Amino acid sequence: MAMRWWSWGRGRRWTRLRAGGDAGMSTAEYAVGTLAACALAAVLYKVVTSGPVNAAMQSLITRALHAPF
Structure with a gap:
């Protein structure tokens, strides 16, 4: 739903301005965004489950x- 405003234009005429004509994402943009999010999740999963990171996290938790109270 686009909002419409009326305002004085050049030459003292009324002009109609339309705002929000392209508000939101289209289906193709959702698909690309979802694909990018899944790719980022896969990369982060590989990094977190790698040997050095896993060992560092285990030693930190241990x-x-x-730790003494």
Whole structure:
């Protein structure tokens, strides 16, 4: 739904301005956005489950659980 405003244009005529004609994403943009989000999730999953990151997270959790109060 587009909003319409009436205003004085050049030469003291009334002109109609339309706002929000392209508000939102189309179906193709949703598809591209979803594909990009899935690709980013796959890359992050591979990074987090890699050996060095997994070992660093395990050591961090172990140190946190064995910390003195």
